[in-house]
Amino acid sequence: MKKLVTLFTVLVFLFMHLPIIVIIIFSFSEGQILALPIKGWTLDWYRQALQDDRLRTGLMNSLKVATAATVLASILGTLGAVAIQRYRFFGRQAFRASVVFPILLPGIITGVAMLTFFANANLPLGLLTVIIGHATFGFPVVFNTMAARLARLPRSLEEAAADLGATPTQAFRRVLLPSIRSALIAGALLAFTLSFDEIIVTIFLTGNQNTLPMEIWARLRFGMTPEINATVTMVLVLSGLLVVTGQWLSRE
Amino acid sequence: MNDQAVILESVSRAYGNVRAVDNVSLTIHAGEFFTLLGSSGSGKTTTLRLIGGFETPDAGRVLIGGVDVTRLPAYKRNVHTVFQDYALFPHLNVFDNVAFALSLKNLSRDELRRQVGAALELVQLAGYEDRKPGQLSGGQQQRVALARAIVDHPAVLLLDEPLSALDAKIRGEVREEIKRLQRETRITFVYVTHDQEEALTMSDRLAVMRGGRVLQLGTPLDVYERPADLFVAEFVGKANFLDGQLTSQAGTRATIRIADQTVDATLAFPIATGAAVRVMIRPENLRLQPPGQPGFTGVVTQSQYLGHATQYLVQSGALTLRVLELRRRGTVPHAEGAAVVVNWNWEEALVYPQTKAE
Numbered sequence: 046m047k048k049l050v051t052l053f054t055v056l057v058f059l060f061m062h063l064p065i066i067v068i069i070i071f072s073f074s075e076g077q078i079l080a081l082p083i084k085g086w087t088l089d090w091y092r093q094a095l096q097d098d099r100l101r102t103g104l105m106n107s108l109k110v111a112t113a114a115t116v117l118a119s120i121l122g123t124l125g126a127v128a129i130q131r132y133r134f135f136g137r138q139a140f141r142a143s144v145v146f147p148i149l150l151p152g153i154i155t156g157v158a159m160l161t162f163f164a165n166a167n168l169p170l171g172l173l174t175v176i177i178g179h180a181t182f183g184f185p186v187v188f189n190t191m192a193a194r195l196a197r198l199p200r201s202l203e204e205a206a207a208d209l210g211a212t213p214t215q216a217f218r219r220v221l222l223p224s225i226r227s228a229l230i231a232g233a234l235l236a237f238t239l240s241f242d243e244i245i246v247t248i249f250l251t252g253n254q255n256t257l258p259m260e261i262w263a264r265l266r267f268g269m270t271p272e273i274n275a276t277v278t279m280v281l282v283l284s285g286l287l288v289v290t291g292q293w294l295s296r297e
Numbered sequence: 298m299n300d301q302a303v304i305l306e307s308v309s310r311a312y313g314n315v316r317a318v319d320n321v322s323l324t325i326h327a328g329e330f331f332t333l334l335g336s337s338g339s340g341k342t343t344t345l346r347l348i349g350g351f352e353t354p355d356a357g358r359v360l361i362g363g364v365d366v367t368r369l370p371a372y373k374r375n376v377h378t379v380f381q382d383y384a385l386f387p388h389l390n391v392f393d394n395v396a397f398a399l400s401l402k403n404l405s406r407d408e409l410r411r412q413v414g415a416a417l418e419l420v421q422l423a424g425y426e427d428r429k430p431g432q433l434s435g436g437q438q439q440r441v442a443l444a445r446a447i448v449d450h451p452a453v454l455l456l457d458e459p460l461s462a463l464d465a466k467i468r469g470e471v472r473e474e475i476k477r478l479q480r481e482t483r484i485t486f487v488y489v490t491h492d493q494e495e496a497l498t499m500s501d502r503l504a505v506m507r508g509g510r511v512l513q514l515g516t517p518l519d520v521y522e523r524p525a526d527l528f529v530a531e532f533v534g535k536a537n538f539l540d541g542q543l544t545s546q547a548g549t550r551a552t553i554r555i556a557d558q559t560v561d562a563t564l565a566f567p568i569a570t571g572a573a574v575r576v577m578i579r580p581e582n583l584r585l586q587p588p589g590q591p592g593f594t595g596v597v598t599q600s601q602y603l604g605h606a607t608q609y610l611v612q613s614g615a616l617t618l619r620v621l622e623l624r625r626r627g628t629v630p631h632a633e634g635a636a637v638v639v640n641w642n643w644e645e646a647l648v649y650p651q652t653k654a655e
Binding site for chain 1: 350388446
């Protein structure tokens with residue numbers, strides 16, 4: 046029985062991760078075609094991927110979009126969470142619901158709606174519109190983690206800061222923010238990751254500038270190539286580093 | 298120097314339909330150890346928060362050092378608080394916690410160090426500067442909270458049940474510590490507690506609160522020996538209550554019929570002859586005497602040896618009397634089942650009008 050459970054666990058694990066492992070292996074394979082057996086090992090695909098202008102531009106665009114959307118989402122999410130958790134005002138529950146709503150919306154609806162809006166607002170499509178689109182789902186992500194954290198943070202901390210003479214701004218900067226720093230990092234990281242690999246909203250809102258996922262997706266229509274494998278592997282390693290860094294920064 | 302550290306003028310604060318603080322007027326003198334005593338929901342903490350600036354009164358005025366601060370937010374008041382949960386900043390070490398108030402002012406680094414050092418010295422925590430609050434015991438956290446609140450010598454220090462989170466064992470120790478701190482700094486302390494023993498032992502004066510109102514304001518001696526009403530008598534210390542009828546009075550000496558006995562007691566208030574009254578007498582003021590003496594004849598149903606004293610329950614008819622007798626050398630405690638007579642000096646018993654059952 047115990048062996049069966051172990052076997053099952055291994056199978057589930059393979060089911061989930063085998064495709065990723067295959068991609069990593071093939072990114073080092075000499076052959077043009079993804080097929081076994083592997084004839085030899087090489088780093089050529091990595092060199093090619095790094096020298097590929099369109100992949101590099103895509104990566105830079107993705108980083109720009111994700112960074113800007115994360116900054117925007119972090120500021121809005123933090124302020125929104127503080128407002129919800131620390132103030133009582135008319136329409137508070139409605140505000141909360143409306144903030145969280147974008148997470149539940151399918152990307153295609155967000156994309157269509159924002160496209161229409163930007164068209165009517167005469168805002169030319171480009172990285173800016175993508176950033177705004179990504180911020181709409183990054184905002185509730187940061188908001189949720191921050192609101193949950195603030196709910197557990199005793200009110201007396203901020204009262205103590207005020208009591209000792211700190212203005213509301215000083216209290217926020219010197220006591221509240223450091224106390225919720227880890228939640229902010231966790232939320233921002235999640236928003237960044239979501240933005241970095243987002244494709245549906247991006248399709249609608251981008252002009253002629255491709256993000257990395259869109260560039261990869263565009264190429265896949267002509268078949269899986271080894272430099273795509275190399276690119277994906279590099280992104281994987283970068284994301285992994287990012288998550289580990291985030292964990293390390295947000296340790297209590 | 299203004300003698301009135303804090304003045305509350307007809308202050309009220311309601312939450313919905315609940316009057317948390319109901320028309321309270323108080324004057325707290327500079328350098329005084331003042332206690333707000335009451336059970337939960339009595340309004341003592343809300344009163345403290347009104348002084349601290351965490352609440353704004355619906356009506357009335359709050360004055361600190363003679364200045365009207367009613368509309369002033371907490372950070373503009375020269376008042377610091379020791380919170381019930383200490384509220385130490387978890388991300389700052391002991392030094393930076395204590396330095397917080399000073400760091401908001403323009404002080405030289407040396408001056409700041411000197412004052413933080415002095416405050417830590419005062420609470421005997423020198424050497425703990427680099428610890429984080431999470432690495433300290435409850436008693437040490439408490440002392441950091443005290444040091445943080447007195448470091449820049451506020452006009453008034455507010456303490457919200459500071460001992461409630463501590464083990465009974467070190468509570469006595471910290472109590473001494475707080476008292477000593479108040480004597481040495483001469484800062485006006487406003488102390489909130491539900492513990493009547495803390496209130497009696499620490500305060501210069503105290504206010505007994507209930508339902509948002511101040512029932513009695515006075516020295517511990519006043520409150521214990523001359524309770525303003527039956528609630529205060531019961532809340533502060535232990536007491537026996539005997540129901541009877543006022544049959545005659547001469548000056549403050551009243552004669553009361555209780556069960557089939559006629560006893561004498563002191564009138565705390567003018568009461569009409571013939572009225573239903575309740576006599577309050579402290580257990581240590583009751584005397585146990587051999588049968589045959591005047592008083593309530595009864596049987597000892599419980600005898601508890603406390604070391605310095607013995608506590609008895611005496612059943613006399615329908616009455617149960619609690620008696621506390623100091624131990625004296627050469628006497629033997631009364632055994633359970635012993636027949637005794639309980640009586641008292643008329644000066645020690647106080648007569649109150651019987652109020653509606655509360």
